[in-house]
Amino acid sequence: MVKSDTFDVVIVGGGAVGVTLALQLEQLDYRVAVVELVRPSFSSSEPERVIALNYGSRAHLEKIGLWKQLETSGVGNIRNIVVSEAGNRGRASLKVSELPELSDFGYVVEMGLLLEPMYQALQASSVTIFSPATVETLFNGDKGVDIKLRLGDSEQWLHAALLVGADGTNSQIRRMAKIAVCGWDYNRFGVVASVTCSQRHVDVAYECFRHAGPLAFLPLADGRFSIVWAVTPAEASQLMAMDDECFLSTLRRAVGTQVLQQLDSFTAVSKRALFPLELTIAKKYTVGRIALVGNAAHTIHPVAGQGMNLGLRDVDDLVAVLDSPLGRTDPGQKIVLQAYSEKRRADVLAVVGFTESMLHTFASRLPVLKWLRGWGLDKLVSMPKLKALLLRQASGLAQLGGRNE
Numbered sequence: 094m095v096k097s098d099t100f101d102v103v104i105v106g107g108g109a110v111g112v113t114l115a116l117q118l119e120q121l122d123y124r125v126a127v128v129e130l131v132r133p134s135f136s137s138s139e140p141e142r143v144i145a146l147n148y149g150s151r152a153h154l155e156k157i158g159l160w161k162q163l164e165t166s167g168v169g170n171i172r173n174i175v176v177s178e179a180g181n182r183g184r185a186s187l188k189v190s191e192l193p194e195l196s197d198f199g200y201v202v203e204m205g206l207l208l209e210p211m212y213q214a215l216q217a218s219s220v221t222i223f224s225p226a227t228v229e230t231l232f233n234g235d236k237g238v239d240i241k242l243r244l245g246d247s248e249q250w251l252h253a254a255l256l257v258g259a260d261g262t263n264s265q266i267r268r269m270a271k272i273a274v275c276g277w278d279y280n281r282f283g284v285v286a287s288v289t290c291s292q293r294h295v296d297v298a299y300e301c302f303r304h305a306g307p308l309a310f311l312p313l314a315d316g317r318f319s320i321v322w323a324v325t326p327a328e329a330s331q332l333m334a335m336d337d338e339c340f341l342s343t344l345r346r347a348v349g350t351q352v353l354q355q356l357d358s359f360t361a362v363s364k365r366a367l368f369p370l371e372l373t374i375a376k377k378y379t380v381g382r383i384a385l386v387g388n389a390a391h392t393i394h395p396v397a398g399q400g401m402n403l404g405l406r407d408v409d410d411l412v413a414v415l416d417s418p419l420g421r422t423d424p425g426q427k428i429v430l431q432a433y434s435e436k437r438r439a440d441v442l443a444v445v446g447f448t449e450s451m452l453h454t455f456a457s458r459l460p461v462l463k464w465l466r467g468w469g470l471d472k473l474v475s476m477p478k479l480k481a482l483l484l485r486q487a488s489g490l491a492q493l494g495g496r497n498e
């Protein structure tokens with residue numbers, strides 16, 4: 094006989110966004126299940142899959158009791174951000190000391206180290222985990238959502254008042270719910286690697302803009318940098334095929350003299366990995382009794398390192414509407430999910446707008462625009478109000494206003 098079970102909320106996708114949501118809903122006494130395609134692995138990969146979390150995301154993880162363990166396992170601190178353009182004058186240095194409320198703009202965290210305490214907390218909680226499992230059938234009905242899971246040789250039906258798709262960029266739940274997407278393929282790849290310099294970093298992140306796209310250096314806990322280098326498909330295949338020495342000398346040329354002076358010399362590079370860069374935004378965040386969170390709802394360019402931060406803010410807003418009297422009556426009802434959808438749209442559009450404007454500003458080769466960019470970066474240093482605004486956006490303080498008070 095096929096087994097069946099009933100939950101208040103079923104979350105499909107056990108990445109950082111889905112698991113954070115599960116933990117928070119369990120704390121509100123919701124009966125929650127997580128369905129994850131693959132058994133999670135926390136071991137370190139080469140190159141490390143790292144993520145820059147801003148101060149707002151730290152506040153989120155502190156609230157649910159996960160920050161201390163993460164900090165103990167090792168995080169890179171971002172206390173200074175240097176923005177420059179290779180082959181152009183002008184350089185903006187943003188220092189955390191200019192925001193008295195903060196000690197760090199953000200933190201560079203290895204994905205395995207982020208997920209491990211999350212899964213430990215999940216296992217110690219009342220959340221039911223189905224993994225490895227896939228969703229075979231989905232009915233989005235008026236009274237609830239029914240899904241049939243495939244777990245190896247067995248099958249199981251789950252019924253829930255609310256189904257959340259947290260299953261990443263190629264979300265199966267989004268497809269099954271027939272939610273259309275908009276966006277584009279940037280025709281760029283992100284080459285990711287960890288780079289050792291002759292001296293350890295001093296908690297500085299570098300964002301070097303190039304015509305093909307940005308090249309970011311994120312300070313790791315062990316003194317190296319994790320780089321994310323946006324390149325054309327042709328450049329990507331060349332960079333992946335190069336030996337380490339050739340890769341490092343190409344990196345030296347790409348980074349521009351301003352940054353190179355600060356980093357001294359690159360001495361070693363890890364294995365490299367490649368990610369296609371795309372913009373994919375769901376046209377709706379909810380349909381019937383289904384809601385989307387994280388990359389299932391929005392996959393953005395990593396230039397501003399905001400994807401995970403945005404996903405954690407989805408969680409914050411969904412938890413807030415489910416914690417309301419209406420949410421507690423029926424977490425999947427239309428009025429509750431509409432409130433979530435409305436809250437998210439403005440934030441996602443603002444981040445996409447900011448990311449796209451950064452990409453377009455630095456993409457043009459017109460000499461006059463190039464001159465203006467150099468002038469603008471230099472001028473930023475002498476515009477304290479604009480600088481403070483940028484700093485509050487980058488650190489997540491701007492979006493935090495009102496959430497944690």
Ligand SMILES: Cc1cc2nc3c(=O)[nH]c(=O)nc-3n(C[C@H](O)[C@H](O)[C@H](O)COP(=O)(O)OP(=O)(O)OC[C@H]3O[C@@H](n4cnc5c(N)ncnc54)[C@H](O)[C@@H]3O)c2cc1C
Pocket residue numbers: 105106107108109110111128129130131143144145146226227228259260261262264265266283285321368386387388389395397398399400401402403404
């Ligand atoms: C190169 C690069 C650099 C980045 N750097 C940053 C950064 O510095 N800062 C930042 O904030 N963001 C960054 N991002 C974005 C960030 O990685 C994502 O926004 C974030 O990981 C999304 O989390 P998620 O939990 O929504 O999705 P995912 O991490 O993709 O998790 C989805 C989960 O769902 C599971 N799943 C998938 N399909 C199914 C299915 N059919 N059934 C069940 N389970 C399923 C997967 O196994 C996975 O566990 C970067 C992205 C890239 C590509």
